[in-house]
Amino acid sequence: MRAALARWALVVAGFFLFGNLYAPQPLLPALERGWGAAAGAAGPGMSAPMLGILLGSLLWPRLGLRSGASLALGAAGVGLFGLLGAFAGGPWVWAGWRLAQGLALAAVPGTAFSLLPRLFGSRAALATGWVVAANTLGGALGRAAAGWLAAVYGPGAALAWLSLPLLTLALALWPLPGRPARREVAVRLEAWPLFLLGAALLFSNLFVANLLPYRLEAAGVGLAGIGAVYLAYAGGTAGALLVGPAVGRWGERGAGLLALGLAAAGAVLLGRWPFAGFALMLAGIFALHALGGAAAGRWGAGVSGAYVSAYYLGGALAGAAYPAFTGRPFAIAVLLVLALYAVTALLLPRALAPARSRGR
Template sequence: MRAALARWAVVGAGFFLFGNLYAPQPLLPALERGWNAAAGAAGPGMSAPMLGLVLGSLLWPRTGLRAGAMLALGALGVALFAALGAWAPGPYAWAALRLGEGLAAAAVPGASFALLPRLFGSRAAAAAGWLVAANTVGGALGRAGAGALAERFGPAGALVLLALPLVGLAWAALPLEGGFTRGEARVPAGAGPLLAFGAGLLFANLFVANLMPYRLEAAGYGLAALGAFYLVYLGGTAGALLAGTLAGRLGPVRAGAAALGAAAAGTALLASRPLAGFALLLAGLFGLHALGGAAAGRRGAGTSGAYVSAYYLGGGLAGLVYPFFLPRPFGWALGFVGALLLLTAGLLPRALAPARTRDG
């Protein structure tokens, strides 16, 4: 039974991990009121875990720990920092604890992928697909759960409750053997457009996602409704799947153009139809991310790792930028996203064009 639990713990690790990392998003205005802080003061706390993920991904593989021990320590670290952060006295302390949460979280994806061949054998590729899907679903349900729980237990209670399952996950994963095989990988010349492309995608995603609770709360949304709004992230997976299908028929550049069109249409709808607009924007961005990840994979391990780092760095930057747009009309933010999508369109052909060489 422990072995079966371990298998599910590895596949489901990202579900609880990303559920905790993104859970505060619908609670941002409420957290700031609790600290008597200005609107946008929580921005660095939304940025910090993304930066922690990038830094931690460089550090954890150097520890020499078994993958099971690494996953367990990472899960416990996320639970601890998330629970402490729930009771942080102010935005600066919260940002510091969220950085710790991101550093701990970085152990989980690498350890999980390292364990898949040992636990699933020839079905490891299929298990990896479930793992990635669990990340997206976990992020959506973490946001929704935080809003619903905060209605009854307050923002701090909601964040603590969401962190508790990670303790059980750590217990299930701890005995697992397996580890990393380290190899030298380089990023070839010419990968810059692809890396900038990836950074822009999560930036646009989280820039809008961080702004929405302020706008929706002003429109009368309660905490539970704010959390439920983020269930549209579940539809983002459809965008990724559709982009992959279109790439097979039309090629990655034309498929990317279609995804970019969906993102632009969603941006145009955000002001008047926020639910439909955000859903379309996410479908387009997730589709572009799927194509970008595939393009990075074709170029080899070095480019793939650099692409993931650039992606999360873009998300980290979004947390620092969105507060500047809170006191301004929403049209400013929409224009900013539109300009970013235009830059993405300019990068599209060079970022997604099939590479002729692979790195090591």
């Protein structure tokens, strides 16, 4: 019974982890008012966890901890530092706790995916799909719940409530067996278009997601309504699920151009219909991410790891860039995203090309 609980705790871990990580997005203007800070002051706190994930992904494998211990410590760290950050007195203190959250969260994804074949056997591929879906759904519902809770209890209390389940989850993860594999892998610099693609995808995702609450609040939308707009992340799940049929019909590059078209169309619609535009944009982004991840996998573990690192680096850059746009017309941000998609269109043929000889 305890082993079964731990196994399913692994599947749902991403739901609570990514829900907590992204929960502050709809609350950014409200958090800044509570600190008495200027619009955009929360930017470092939105970059910090992405940098933490990058640094932590280098640190955790070197510790040689048992898988259950890594997962439990990671989940507990995200919960504890999220709880402390909820009551931070200013943006830079909050950014410090958010950096610590990213460092803790980095313990989970790689360890979790390496455990799935051992825990689920022939159903490992199915379990992988469950984990990815839980990550995406958790991010959507975490943002929405933050808005709803903040409307009743205030932003700090909302973030605190969303941190508490992780402390219980850590206890359920502790019994998991095994140790992650430790191996050195080479990064192929020829795959640079793929790395730029990954960075562009999370940058455009979080750049818009960070700016939306300012746009919506200016339009008179309350905290609960702002949080509900982030349910558009369900569009990301739909986009990823459509990749297989699209590749079968149009090929990988054709599917990539279709996904890019969806993302660009969504960006155009953002100004007038934020929910529909954001959902369409995310459908394209997550479809491209699925294609990029598959292409990285063909290159091998080194390129795959570098692709994930570039993806999160793009998210960190989004947190650094969006404060400069908080006081400007939202159309300028949309034009920046569309320009980025134009560059992405030029990268696609090389980014999704079959892996070249790897010296095998």
